[in-house]
Amino acid sequence: MKAIKMPESIGLVDCQRWDLQDPLASLREQFVLPRDVIYLDGNSLGAMPKAAAARVQQVTEHEWAQGLIGSWNHAHWFDLPNRVGDKIAQLIGASPAQVLATDSTSINLFKVLSVALCAAAKASQTRRVVLSERSNFPTDLYIAQSLCQQHGMTLELCEANEIAPRLQQGDVAVLMLTHVDYRSGGMHDMAAFNQLAASVGALTVWDLAHSAGAVPIQLEADAADFAVGCGYKYFNGGPGAPAFIWVNPKHAETWAQPLSGWWGHARPFAFKADYQAALGVQRYACGTQPIISLAALECGVDSLLAASKLTPDASHPMRALREKSLALSTLFMRLIEQRCADFGLVVVTPKDPAKRGSHVSLQHSQTVPSAFACSSAYAIVQALIARGVVGDFRAGDASAPAGSSAHADLLRFGFAPAYLSFADLWHAVEHLRQVLQSAAWQEPQFQQTQAVT
Numbered sequence: 001m002k003a004i005k006m007p008e009s010i011g012l013v014d015c016q017r018w019d020l021q022d023p024l025a026s027l028r029e030q031f032v033l034p035r036d037v038i039y040l041d042g043n044s045l046g047a048m049p050k051a052a053a054a055r056v057q058q059v060t061e062h063e064w065a066q067g068l069i070g071s072w073n074h075a076h077w078f079d080l081p082n083r084v085g086d087k088i089a090q091l092i093g094a095s096p097a098q099v100l101a102t103d104s105t106s107i108n109l110f111k112v113l114s115v116a117l118c119a120a121a122k123a124s125q126t127r128r129v130v131l132s133e134r135s136n137f138p139t140d141l142y143i144a145q146s147l148c149q150q151h152g153m154t155l156e157l158c159e160a161n162e163i164a165p166r167l168q169q170g171d172v173a174v175l176m177l178t179h180v181d182y183r184s185g186g187m188h189d190m191a192a193f194n195q196l197a198a199s200v201g202a203l204t205v206w207d208l209a210h211s212a213g214a215v216p217i218q219l220e221a222d223a224a225d226f227a228v229g230c231g232y233k234y235f236n237g238g239p240g241a242p243a244f245i246w247v248n249p250k251h252a253e254t255w256a257q258p259l260s261g262w263w264g265h266a267r268p269f270a271f272k273a274d275y276q277a278a279l280g281v282q283r284y285a286c287g288t289q290p291i292i293s294l295a296a297l298e299c300g301v302d303s304l305l306a307a308s309k310l311t312p313d314a315s316h317p318m319r320a321l322r323e324k325s326l327a328l329s330t331l332f333m334r335l336i337e338q339r340c341a342d343f344g345l346v347v348v349t350p351k352d353p354a355k356r357g358s359h360v361s362l363q364h365s366q367t368v369p370s371a372f373a374c375s376s377a378y379a380i381v382q383a384l385i386a387r388g389v390v391g392d393f394r395a396g397d398a399s400a401p402a403g404s405s406a407h408a409d410l411l412r413f414g415f416a417p418a419y420l421s422f423a424d425l426w427h428a429v430e431h432l433r434q435v436l437q438s439a440a441w442q443e444p445q446f447q448q449t450q451a452v453t
């Protein structure tokens with residue numbers, strides 16, 4: 001879908017016309033989506049592909065119940081992390097056999113960051129800093145804190161515009177960034193940072209949690225060093241789906257990762273007492289993998305590869321999905337400006353399409369009644385969920401400096417291009433307008449906070 005020309009004032013009929021012209025519209029049929037729900041949280045937990053339910057049933061009732069242990073061989077369970085990894089590789093600009101679908105994003109980050117720190121320490125005694133952003137996803141920062149402690153390094157956090165000058169000071173060992181910011185939706189120029197980092201002797205570790213399956217990524221062409229990403233977000237792999245791990249082939253065999261379990265051994269079924277790391281990315285495996293979850297994840301990844309079959313484009317299998325994603329987020333921003341301008345909502349996501357991923361975040365800056373029990377952004381999200389419009393709330397870090405992008409409370413709306421329509425967004429913004437205009441969000445039931453926001 002080429003960039004849509006949007007009129008000054010956008011109506012529902014315009015959105016319906018764009019749906020009719022959408023070459024990816026039929027992909028929605030592949031998913032189970034509840035009636036009366038507009039799901040704008042596929043960036044947090046992707047929708048379920050119909051194929052996943054059938055596949056899980058096949059794995060449990062046939063491969064597990066009937067095939068029993070023989071299914072490790074006969075149902076090809078053993079190399080499932082590799083097979084799913086090869087499919088993911090197509091979507092992130094990597095070659096076959098460079099990606100493993102395995103473990104969680106946090107665990108994979110631990111593995112690659114450990115290796116990056118070992119490699120950096122060997123290369124230089126003077127580069128002792130891991131540089132990241134204050135607004136990075138907390139698990140990434142927690143993992144980095146722990147590893148820095150073990151390796152005698154320092155974790156330094158800065159704002160996006162401070163990264164380049166900080167890198168040039170020459171003491172950064174590893175630049176650890178999340179490609180698309182989970183809060184603002186802002187996207188880094190991966191190629192530029194890889195180049196800059198390489199020029200000052202630093203390694204790059206990328207977290208693709210909010211970009212894999214949302215934007216075209218070129219890990220090899222852009223010369224990244226290490227990357228990890230998530231299976232349950234845009235990849236639609238299901239709750240707790242295995243994540244993935246990619247290592248630039250130039251590093252793949254220089255170091256053994258620290259979680260040296262038997263699945264990463266060169267010959268696991270030789271049952272030798274001594275560890276010997278497998279070749280390539282296989283050494284980044286640790287132990288026995290969740291086969292049922294991996295089977296579901298494969299269906300999720302297939303659901304995105306299906307887009308590239310509908311609209312073949314040699315430049316990148318994500319191209320058509322990216323074009324639709326940008327059309328959706330542009331439409332959403334325009335509708336917010338057009339229909340919600342009077343209610344103190346500010347779009348914090350970059351307007352420049354090249355600088356954003358596939359979600360849009362809003363800040364609510366209107367004054368809140370004095371006895372209000374929670375953030376107004378939280379209450380507005382709850383009031384929308386009660387109407388079937390599912391987005392989410394991301395709390396700001398009150399201890400971050402006032403000017404920091406980590407500071408504000410945000411309403412966050414994700415646009416999974418595989419199953420959302422343009423009319424969905426029109427209706428979602430209309431609900432938002434009604435919630436704000438009626439002040440329905442101030443009702444007490446929307447102020448009760450739950451464990452998972």
Ligand SMILES: *Cc1c(COP(=O)(O)O)cnc(C)c1O
Binds near residue numbers: 104107139178207230
């Ligand atoms: C969602 C997300 C994670 C999740 O990590 P888990 O190990 O799956 O809990 C990690 N990093 C980022 C940037 C994320 O957005």
